[in-house]
Amino acid sequence: MxxxxxxxxxxxxxxxxxxxxxxxxxxxxxxxxxxxxxxxxxxxxxxxxxxxxxxxxxxxxxxxxxxxxxxxxxxxxxxxxxxxxxxxxxxxxxxxxxxxxxxxxxxxxxxxxxxxxxxxxxTERLLRALVPDSAADAWREPSGRVAVLPLTVHEAWIGHPVTRLELTTGCRVAFLLRFGDGLLPNSETVLQADDLVYVAAHSEAVAEVTAIAAQPPEEAS
Known part of the structure; x- marks a missing residue:
């Protein structure tokens, strides 16, 4: 070569x-x-x-x-x-x-x-060294503006639709890993126990998205 x-x-x-x-x-x-x-x-x-x-x-x-x-x-x-x-x-x-x-x-x-x-x-490499958590463990496209990352969600999200998680966090759920298989969610997909959730979000919002998902969803009024 x-x-x-x-x-x-x-x-x-x-x-x-x-x-x-x-x-x-x-x-x-x-x-x-x-x-x-x-x-x-x-x-x-x-x-x-x-x-x-x-x-x-x-x-x-x-x-x-x-x-x-x-x-x-x-x-x-x-x-x-x-x-x-x-x-x-x-x-x-x-x-x-x-x-x-x-x-x-x-x-x-x-x-x-x-x-x-x-x-x-x-910046991404420095972030990984300084903050070795899931928020730093993200793939970013070349401009650095959009990140795809695994998202840890509070157990209270189980049973709620993916669309509610997206609305609450402002991110997009890119795919789920469920029992080892990839799943592209739709409007009817509901989060289940042991789902691994991968989301796409603006890089500057990654920390906020991570923090929101780590909290239980607010009760509907």
């Missing part, structure tokens, strides 16, 4: 070393020659000076035979342009771009470019 990496900062250098360590061919592109010092003396891959969206530079790095391309420079615009050139002009099958502005990540996802939104990704 041949991998081309655009950007030889700390992330790019570490990624290049890891990919090479797995036995793959690696070419690294950076506009500053001194950046390649981060690769270390043991690096055997190619080092190409230039910008990652320059066709000639990409060709020199072997993009025409590449199986994967990663754009991990410090600039969002450079990363997404390079990623699009690799995908659209050279038809590289696996392309990913690092994005600092998580709001842009949604747009780029729609263009078919997988992205890693740095700030939400880092």
């Amino acid at each position: 041949r991998v081309v990496i655009m950007g030889c900062g700390r992330v790019g250098a570490a990624l290049a070393g890891a990919v090479e360590g797995l036995g793959h061919e690696v070419a690294v592109i950076d506009k500053e020659r001194q950046a390649f010092r981060r690769l270390g003396a043991d690096f055997r891959g190619e080092q190409v000076v230039g910008t990652g969206f320059d066709r000639d530079v990409l060709i020199e790095a072997g993009i025409e035979h590449a199986d994967a391309f990663a754009a991990v420079s410090s600039g969002d615009n450079s990363n997404i342009i390079s990623a699009r050139v690799a995908r659209e002009s050279f038809e590289v099958s696996r392309v990913v771009a690092r994005i600092y502005d998580h709001k842009r990540a949604v747009v780029y996802q729609r263009l078919g470019i997988p992205t890693v939104a740095t700030v939400p990704w880092t």
Whole structure:
């Protein structure tokens, strides 16, 4: 497998070393020659000076035979342009771009470019380290705005419809695990004992949703 990496900062250098360590061919592109010092003396891959969206530079790095391309420079615009050139002009099958502005990540996802939104990704890892509970144990889409997480509900919710839980917490019940089988709930689904509930919620509301579900439902007036 041949991998081309655009950007030889700390992330790019570490990624290049890891990919090479797995036995793959690696070419690294950076506009500053001194950046390649981060690769270390043991690096055997190619080092190409230039910008990652320059066709000639990409060709020199072997993009025409590449199986994967990663754009991990410090600039969002450079990363997404390079990623699009690799995908659209050279038809590289696996392309990913690092994005600092998580709001842009949604747009780029729609263009078919997988992205890693740095700030939400880092925040999620820090949250997992600081708060090792179910609220932190969530999957987030690339922009970091929506989370899917297992939800612990108070035992008093048993026998109540899923729709009431959604209305009370403001989240969506994505699916249930019932006796080991996945279940997509509908308007008639009622929570049963030992159900594992997975919900989709706005990331900023995860703590609130978790707190509400941990309390018994209010009595209907």
